[in-house]
Amino acid sequence: MAAPALAIEGISKNFGGLRVSRDISLSLPVGARHALIGPNGAGKTTLVNLISGLLQPSSGRIALDGVDITNLAPERRVGLGLARTFQISSLFPSLTVAENVGLAFEARFGLDRRLWGRVRSRPEIVEGTAALLQSLGLLELARKRVADLPYGQRRLVEIALVLALEPKTLLLDEPAAGLAVSDRGALLDLLLRLPEALTILVIEHDMSLVFRLAQRITVLVEGQVMTEGSVADIRADPRVRDVYLGTRSHG
Amino acid sequence: MLKVAATVAALAVDGVAYGMILFLMSVGLTITLGVMRIANLAHCAFAMAGGYIAFALVRSGYFSLFTALPLAVAATMLIGAGLERSLYRWVYATGQLGQILMTIGLVFVVVATANLLFGSNLNAIALPSWLSQTYFYGSVTISAYRVFIIAVSTGIAGTLWAILEFTDFGARLRAAVDNPRMARCVGIDVPRVFSITFSVGCGLAAAAGILGTQIMPLEPWYALEYLVPVLMVVAVGGLGSLKGSFYAALMLGVVDTFGRYYVPAAGAFIIYLAVLLLLLWRPQGVFARV
Amino acid sequence: MAVLDRDTINAVREGFTRHRLSWIDTLPFLFAALMYFFAARYLPLGTQVMIQVAFALSLDLALGYGGIDSLGHVAFFGMGAYAAGLYALYVSSEPLSGLAVAACIGALTGLVTGPLVLRARGLTVVMLTLAIATMLHELANTSAMKPITGGADGLFGFKIAPVFGMFSFDLYGRTAYWYSLGVVAFVFIICKLVVNSPFGLAVRGMRDNPVRMRMLGVNVTARLVTLYCVSGALAAMAGGLSAQVTKLVGLDSLAFLVSGNALVMLILGGAGRLYGAIVGATVFVALSDRAAAIDPFNWLFAVGGVLILAVRFAPQGIVGLIADWSQRLGWVRR
Incomplete structure (x- = not known):
């Protein structure tokens, strides 16, 4: 079996006494469309920063196409085919x-x-x-x-x-944040047209966009994975409704 | 052997006195940098202003060092508060380069003004006779003036520490240094805290300028001359860290004094090299909380 | 992928700003040439202007384009001056090789100090550059170094051979003038080339957004060190030029005031546009010569005042103001 495009194994990140990410594991096969959702403060952007190398994990490891990149400088990770966008366009x-x-x-x-x-x-x-x-x-x-x-x-x-x-793997940090509804349509069109071999991990609050784009979804709550499943699983999960969909109005 | 010990003791007193002056001079700057991230290269100009004001008062014959000290400090605080409200407000939003340029401009203006008013000679404030004496204990020579500096500076540092630790204003200031944005969110009037701190910092610098004239004589280029040591204290101590500045200033004062005595061929080079190495080792400051 | 037609490609190409050499670039040099014939009295002053133009251009590359807030650029200038002086004293009096040696020493200084300075950000960069320059100043002044640097007396007593073996340095400063003009032209062309190169675009990108640059896979510190070396080499050439035409290298060629004045020139003319360095240095040196002759400290007062006001009211400098106005009046299109 081919190595996953992106594999995260037991990643934790502490800021002083604050545990922002706790033992997160994820595995994205090549060509995956994977969404990361969760309430504000769940540590989603922290995870993207850990993967892209702007933050160093306190423990755990990250591999890209089977290559361990845990201790690699951010720019070297880009050289290996990793790219990202930022919550506020950079x-x-x-x-x-x-x-x-x-x-x-x-x-x-x-x-x-x-x-x-x-x-x-x-x-x-x-x-x-x-x-x-x-x-x-x-x-x-x-x-x-x-x-x-x-x-x-x-x-x-x-x-x-x-x-x-x-890139071979693309991290999108809230691509629709701050966009007008009309612009969201254009963005979604663009994202749906991306090459199939491209592996995508997307953080997003706009559920309609997530449900149309993603195949699998991971729900992050208070720094840890609450559940992971297909779009249908997550839609049906009452816990997700409670912690996330119920509090959407705050997003 | 005894002679060596006597020399070391005398050098230690000199070094600590110099370090204490440096500390007083850098307190205001480290807070300014810590809270508002303003690159204030004109900070030593306030020390010089205080020094010259006190010098003029004492020279007039109506004041002694001790009556001139509070007056000159108060005057410098007023000047500082006035500038903070005008010129410094301009550069809060310009970014670092604008701040550097504006404050260098300010230094130039102050240097020119000092020269216009007091000429380019070296000046020192006359000491009362009991302070200008030296005491001998066996083979140890101790200057009363330096002991006095150490005592007064320790008193000021202690007061500062008490204010920061135990008063409401101190708590707000510490919050503002730790996290200005968060402090603003919990309702602390950060600009006001900053204005007050800026002015107090100018006053402390002025006190250093006044007390230190026998070690660091007044001259128009004073504002630039001592900028580098003061910046080094702040950088080594870690921006915004009072305790860091205190240790860094003492260390710098002592190392510089001993270095100049024992390795005269290297002059002031030793201290710069030491600081550079320290900063390379810990770019955020040696005593900074990480 | 859709086939691209020529027009589309050309349209996109127009989206890349150009800083090509144009007739405007010849103006300062024409002016300088005219000065030779009509204001020969001021040739030594003109030579001083050129030294400062070269130095300000080097600073513009690092600070204006690269966003490296260097308060210690004088370190390069001084290293270059001492290198050229020592080379003339002990190795050869040939001037061009002397300048080349100075440039190499400047680049080397950048290569050694750059990785240390440029890892840091913000205020730490300012302090480190300042600390390095002050340290070199103190080092040159130590009694241990006195046999080499001449200490407070400086380096003197060296001769400079004729340029190309033909044009000897004369009492009226004619050769020095043309020689300096040639050096400035060389520095200017190097700056233009660098600014237009792919590296130049990357430098502007690093100034705008270093994090994004890293996330494009660029080793930002390494590129900044390269920029620091190029800028340092050019600054050292300016220092070397100063040593060769004045035949004296003093401690003041490592003094903070040289850095401070260059900053003033750059901000006065307008940073990040090369022309600003030329205009700023010319105006500054010409004015300071007049004013300093009358009263150096009042001149300092004026410089300080202008600097404060410039930061508030004209952060783009003289060239920026001219560009603004000419755009507003429709002389040029963006």
Whole structure:
């Protein structure tokens, strides 16, 4: 059997005396669409930070395609095919959309250490950016500065950024947060069109989006896994209704 | 052997006195950095301002060091509060670079003003006769002035500690240092706490400037001259940590004094190298709570 | 994937900002050339301007583009000055190789101190850069180093051979002037190349959002160290140039004021746009020469005041103001 795209084994994270993540285990096969839900403060973003390497776990291990990445620097994990988005879009506000996406291509091809030549005359950067922006329908934005874009469009640009990396595993931290309903439709369309071989772990509060996108769902409560199951299982689980769906209005 | 011990004792007193002055000078800065994250490179200018005001008062002949001290400290606190409400407010939101530039500008203005008013000579405030004596205990020579500095500074440090530990204001300040956002959420008026602390910090710096003139003589470039040691105290002690600053200042004072005496060829280089190594070892400060 | 047509690619290419060399870039050099013919009296001042322009350009690369808040850039300047001085004194009086040696020493200084400084963030960077520069200043002043650095007396008594073996340094400073202009042009072109390169784009990205940069798989500290080395090499060239044309290296070439003044020049002209360094340094040195001749401390007062007001009212500097106005008046399009 092939190694899972992403395997988390018994991860815990303590901040001082506070145990934010407790013995979490997850396994995502290649091409999985896995959602992570739970009330605010359940430690969902902490888990994404642990996987992407911005935080170091207190115990447990993380493997990507069977390779142990627990002690790897975040940038090295990206090199192994891991990419993520942030709850609040993390982009380069003073650069144009083309430059934002171009930077991701640069990083992927290892061109960011080139002190010579021009960005504009590197076909792999310019054409790659053009192709990606076209496929996402973002061509008109190419020359705009990110700082001048409305929030919904920044979201899409961030997804373009991570897609430019051609990741094997993608972590999406509340992609629909702060989006207008109309923008959510566009986002969902985009997410549903992503390549099938791409493994996705998504944190989301918007249940309609979760139920349409995910195949399996893990429910996290107070830093530990409460239950894991198929979409149907989770919908039917009364405990989930209590701890999460019942408190949705706070989200 | 006895002679060595006598030298060591004398150096230790010198070093501790210097360290205490550094501590008083850096208290305000470490709090400013800890609470508001304002890179205030003009902090030593307040020490200089206090020093010069007291110097002018004593020189006028109507005041002694002890009557001039509270007046000059109060005046500096007023100046500090006024600047905090005007110039510093401008740069709260500009980010670090804006703060650095504004406060460097302020240092330049203060240096020029000091030169205009007092000239470029080295100045020290005249001491009362009982303070300028040295006492001999066998082969040990102790200067009354340095013992006095240590006593007064210890008193101030103790008072500070008591205020922080036991008063309501102290509790609010500690909360604001630990987590400014959280403090704001629980209803602490962080800007007000900060204004008061800033002003008190200026006053403490002024006291250091006034008390220390025999060790650190007044001159127009004073504001820049002692900026680096004070920044080093704050950095080694850990931003926002009073206790850290205290230990760091004592350590710096003692190491620098001994280093200059025993390895004169290296001069002040030893202390900078030591600090650099300490900061590389613990970038968040040696005494910082992690 | 859909087939891309030329127009689409070109449209996207336009989305990448360019800083190409244009006719505007020749203006400062034309001006400098004109000055040679019409204001020969001021050639030594012009040479000082060029040294500071080169230094401010190097600082702009690190601070304006890379967001490295360096308060100790004088460390590079001073290292370069001492390197060039010692090279002329003990190895060879040939000037170009002297500058190359200075640049190498500058890059080396960046390579040694960079990994230590750039791991840190925020205020710690400011303090570490300041501490390193102060430490070098103290080191040069120690009696142990006096045989090498000359201590407070400085390094002097070295000669500089003619440039290219043809143009000897004359009393009127004509050769020094052209030589400095050449060095500044070289520094400027290097800056332009770096800014336009893929690395340059990555540097702007790191200033904007280092966390995102890491999450694109870029080793941010390593790239910043590279930038620090390039900037350090150029700053050291400025220091070396200063040593060669003044034939003196004093302790003040490691003094904080050199860093402080360069910061003022950069903020006055406008950081992060190269032209700002040129305009700022020119204005600053020209004014300070006039004012310092009259009263150095009042000049300091004025500099401080301008700095405070600039932070409040013109954070983009002179060039930023001009760019704003020309855009508002429709002279240029974005």
